[in-house]
Amino acid sequence: xxxxxxxxxxNTLSREFRRMVSRPIYFIGTVLxxxxxxxxxxxxxxxxxPNKMPIGIVDLDNSSLSRQFVRNLDxxxxxxxxxxxxxxxxxxxEMQRGNIYAFVEIEQGxxxxxISSKRPPITFYVNDSYLVAGSLLLKDISYMxxxxxxxxxxxxxxxxxVEENRIMxxxxxxxxxxxxxxxxxxxxxxxxxxxxxxxxxQLSILMMTIFVIGIEFKERTSxxxxxxANNSIFGAITGKLFPYTVLFTLLGIIGNILLYSYMxxxxxxxIWWMFLTTFMYVLAYQAVGxxxxxxxxxxxxxxxxxAFYGLLGFTFxxxxxxxxxxxxxxxxxxxxxxIRHYFNIYVNEALHGISIQHSLISFIALLSFNVLPLFVYHxxxxxxxxxxxxxx
Amino acid sequence: xxxxxxxxxxxxxWISVIKDIVSIFLxxxxxxxxxxxxxxxxxVASLVYPxxxxxxxxxxxxxxxxxxxxxxxxxKYSEELxxxxxxxxxxxxxxxxxxxxxxxxxxxxxxHGLFFIPTDFNKKLNNNEQxxxxxxxxxxxxxxxxxxxxxxxxxxLDMGNKIQVDRLNAQGITGxxxxxxxxxxxxxxxxxxxxxxxxASFLMPAILMLIIHQTLFFGIGMLAGTSxxxxxxxxxxxxxxxxxxxxxxxxxxxxxxxxMYLVFSFYILEVTPHVFGLPHIGNAIDILKFMIPFLMxxxxxxxxxxxxxxxxxxxxxxxxxxxxxxxFLSGISWPQSNINGFWKAFAWIFPATHGxxxxxxxxxxxxxxxxxxxxxxxxxxxxxxxxxTTTVVYYWKIKRxxxxxxxxxETSIL
Numbered sequence: 001x002x003x004x005x006x007x008x009x010x011n012t013l014s015r016e017f018r019r020m021v022s023r024p025i026y027f028i029g030t031v032l033x034x035x036x037x038x039x040x041x042x043x044x045x046x047x048x049x050p051n052k053m054p055i056g057i058v059d060l061d062n063s064s065l066s067r068q069f070v071r072n073l074d075x076x077x078x079x080x081x082x083x084x085x086x087x088x089x090x091x092x093x094e095m096q097r098g099n100i101y102a103f104v105e106i107e108q109g110x111x112x113x114x115i116s117s118k119r120p121p122i123t124f125y126v127n128d129s130y131l132v133a134g135s136l137l138l139k140d141i142s143y144m145x146x147x148x149x150x151x152x153x154x155x156x157x158x159x160x161x162v163e164e165n166r167i168m169x170x171x172x173x174x175x176x177x178x179x180x181x182x183x184x185x186x187x188x189x190x191x192x193x194x195x196x197x198x199x200x201x202q203l204s205i206l207m208m209t210i211f212v213i214g215i216e217f218k219e220r221t222s223x224x225x226x227x228x229a230n231n232s233i234f235g236a237i238t239g240k241l242f243p244y245t246v247l248f249t250l251l252g253i254i255g256n257i258l259l260y261s262y263m264x265x266x267x268x269x270x271i272w273w274m275f276l277t278t279f280m281y282v283l284a285y286q287a288v289g290x291x292x293x294x295x296x297x298x299x300x301x302x303x304x305x306x307a308f309y310g311l312l313g314f315t316f317x318x319x320x321x322x323x324x325x326x327x328x329x330x331x332x333x334x335x336x337x338x339i340r341h342y343f344n345i346y347v348n349e350a351l352h353g354i355s356i357q358h359s360l361i362s363f364i365a366l367l368s369f370n371v372l373p374l375f376v377y378h379x380x381x382x383x384x385x386x387x388x389x390x391x392x
Numbered sequence: 393x394x395x396x397x398x399x400x401x402x403x404x405x406w407i408s409v410i411k412d413i414v415s416i417f418l419x420x421x422x423x424x425x426x427x428x429x430x431x432x433x434x435x436v437a438s439l440v441y442p443x444x445x446x447x448x449x450x451x452x453x454x455x456x457x458x459x460x461x462x463x464x465x466x467x468k469y470s471e472e473l474x475x476x477x478x479x480x481x482x483x484x485x486x487x488x489x490x491x492x493x494x495x496x497x498x499x500x501x502x503x504h505g506l507f508f509i510p511t512d513f514n515k516k517l518n519n520n521e522q523x524x525x526x527x528x529x530x531x532x533x534x535x536x537x538x539x540x541x542x543x544x545x546x547x548x549l550d551m552g553n554k555i556q557v558d559r560l561n562a563q564g565i566t567g568x569x570x571x572x573x574x575x576x577x578x579x580x581x582x583x584x585x586x587x588x589x590x591x592a593s594f595l596m597p598a599i600l601m602l603i604i605h606q607t608l609f610f611g612i613g614m615l616a617g618t619s620x621x622x623x624x625x626x627x628x629x630x631x632x633x634x635x636x637x638x639x640x641x642x643x644x645x646x647x648x649x650x651x652m653y654l655v656f657s658f659y660i661l662e663v664t665p666h667v668f669g670l671p672h673i674g675n676a677i678d679i680l681k682f683m684i685p686f687l688m689x690x691x692x693x694x695x696x697x698x699x700x701x702x703x704x705x706x707x708x709x710x711x712x713x714x715x716x717x718x719x720f721l722s723g724i725s726w727p728q729s730n731i732n733g734f735w736k737a738f739a740w741i742f743p744a745t746h747g748x749x750x751x752x753x754x755x756x757x758x759x760x761x762x763x764x765x766x767x768x769x770x771x772x773x774x775x776x777x778x779x780x781t782t783t784v785v786y787y788w789k790i791k792r793x794x795x796x797x798x799x800x801x802e803t804s805i806l
Contacts, residue, residue, distance in 0.1 A: 033713055044720060050727050054729050095584065097766075123581070128587070130594070134586070173522060173556055174522070180529050182531050214705075300429045327447065343532075352498075
């Protein structure tokens with residue numbers, strides 16, 4: 001019995017190897033797609049945080065004080081003053097054109113008012129249609145303003161004869177010491193790529209899984225496929241998917257190495273846990289792929305199903321918008337996406353570096369996806385033998 | 393009489409061209425609606441995706457993110473600070489008596505941040521010294537980080553200002569003088585165009601344009617792949633269409649997609665933002681003026697690429713991941729100013745890049761059509777460019793198909 005299955009698998013394997021070199025799609029859909037994404041995303045976010053984003057100035061005062069303020073702004077990490085315009089209206093238009101993400105307005109008579117203690121305001125406008133640029137600039141400009149304001153306060157308090165050791169306690173009675181766990185510089189690459197790259201990997205796994213099985217049905221070669229495996233659908237599927245398990249695990253581990261070794265992204269546990277997770281992640285998605293093509297043995301419907309399910313994975317991983325903040329009825333669906341469990345393990349191990357027991361439940365969840373093919377076992381077998389599915 | 397007759401053939405010629413285009417145009421509708429796969433992509437996906445994603449992200453911002461608070465100081469000031477923090481809509485404070493317990497809750501991911509008040513906090517504030525609190529942020533999602541830092545900096549500043557006034561008063565600085573000394577230059581920040589800093593308001597307009605771009609791309613790819621699979625000569629264009637000439641085929645097909653997507657665009661770009669309360673301050677006529685080159689560029693771009701797809705599924709298998717790449721190339725998330733030269737040039741190729749930028753500027757930021765001249769002109773250039781490439785690849789395909797067809801006729805005669 002066991003021997004039979006072994007023969008079935010090895011027969012299917014050698015048949016699949018011949019198929020893999022027969023068409024370019026096998027190479028394009030796996031190695032080329034992942035290779036492109038690794039190059040793209042690693043070069044796209046290599047800056048970590050967007051620095052020196054363009055901002056504008058409306059300096060209606062043009063005094064030495066206002067110019068000093070503009071120089072300070074220009075020296076911040078995130079902002080770069082690229083234009084000076086004459087009016088609020090003009091600045092707003094430049095913002096609408098997308099040339100600047102923020103602008104600062106300094107009113108006429110600013111310096112004179114400041115000296116005569118009339119508290120002239122400085123207003124800044126940020127464009128949050130570009131949420132990343134807007135939020136970062138707001139934070140940076142606010143920080144800079146607090147510094148300038150502090151410097152001015154210090155002068156005033158000194159002039160009033162306040163003792164030097166009391167000044168800081170008055171300017172800023174409470175300070176905050178902020179720690180960003182696992183990602184101390186709020187690096188966007190670390191935040192996004194740890195999920196985006198496995199996200200692309202799952203698209204590729206799903207697509208190839210339904211393609212390699214679905215094409216047998218589409219081209220009516222399923223008889224031959226099954227006969228070659230001694231009529232064992234288990235052997236036929238295992239032998240067929242095994243080369244891709246190896247290939248995708250390898251591609252996934254290359255991704256892990258690129259992130260944690262080459263880019264030095266945080267890895268606070270053993271990298272081997274991420275290798276293991278990647279392997280289980282590949283298996284889980286192959287299992288989902290078999291289920292999806294089993295539901296409809298028609299390749300073109302399978303492709304549509306996978307596109308729908310695969311793209312939703314990015315939402316349900318929960319890394320951009322946390323799952324518990326989605327509408328309540330949508331939250332439960334996160335469990336049916338292996339990427340969600342991958343994300344949990346990544347956060348626990350790589351980012352937070354806590355003991356592996358915390359991730360046990362996610363490992364079990366990933367493992368449990370492997371029962372899914374059983375639900376379509378009979379459907380796939382009967383489809384392969386009887387070819388009883390719509391061809392058009 | 394003669395002259396009149398001479399003019400007629402030209403007129404007849406034009407009439408026959410228009411007739412051909414119309415018949416190809418109508419025929420393409422039939423092909424689209426007979427194909428279940430294409431109907432799903434063009435119509436079902438265009439209808440469902442905008443609703444689905446808007447529904448998922450309808451909460452816009454995080455509310456009551458649970459955070460752990462540890463107060464080792466236990467005094468008037470620290471308790472007031474925690475009350476302040478808890479009152480913010482962004483976070484919900486859960487008190488723990490030790491740092492270790494709070495850390496455990498963090499590890500269990502029951503809380504997404506830690507707010508730690510050290511033992512000397514109240515003492516220092518009573519002694520007119522500077523006190524420090526520590527904040528630990530969960531960085532697994534940047535939205536947690538934002539909620540916690542917003543709430544903590546707001547409550548710390550608010551309380552700091554009160555203490556500041558007390559301390560100034562103690563120094564004999566009161567009234568107007570104290571106001572000036574505590575805040576000599578008031579900074580006012582004003583958030584434009586997405587006042588609530590909402591996630592959906594930022595992301596969804598880009599996703600909506602991407603839905604139009606990608607459903608067109610995959611739908612047209614599926615149609616081309618199918619006609620290549622099903623036709624007798626495995627070529628792109630049905631033999632019965634060939635008599636019309638390449639241009640007629642290209643224009644007739646494109647007009648069919650264009651008409652459909654003008655209708656869908658109304659639903660996706662006008663109805664959806666209304667229903668879900670997304671930013672929508674643009675002038676509808678400007679959006680329409682902008683959509684014409686966007687749809688044309690997208691259609692011709694898709695038709696060009698589709699000619700190289702050997703079967704109906706292959707487009708989606710190979711290019712599905714590209715939806716993600718297009719989203720980042722558009723510069724909506726990582727700002728366009730910070731995309732390096734190579735990827736910026738690469739991004740120019742795709743209608744999605746200009747479409748997303750232009751639509752956001754008009755729709756979300758209230759720009760006029762002349763504010764988006766760069767995007768608009770780029771899309772018109774693309775429309776022309778991809779029209780030419782489509783015509784060239786279609787001509788090549790049709791010619792090859794004809795050659796094969798002639799060969800077949802010859803062999804059947806022999």
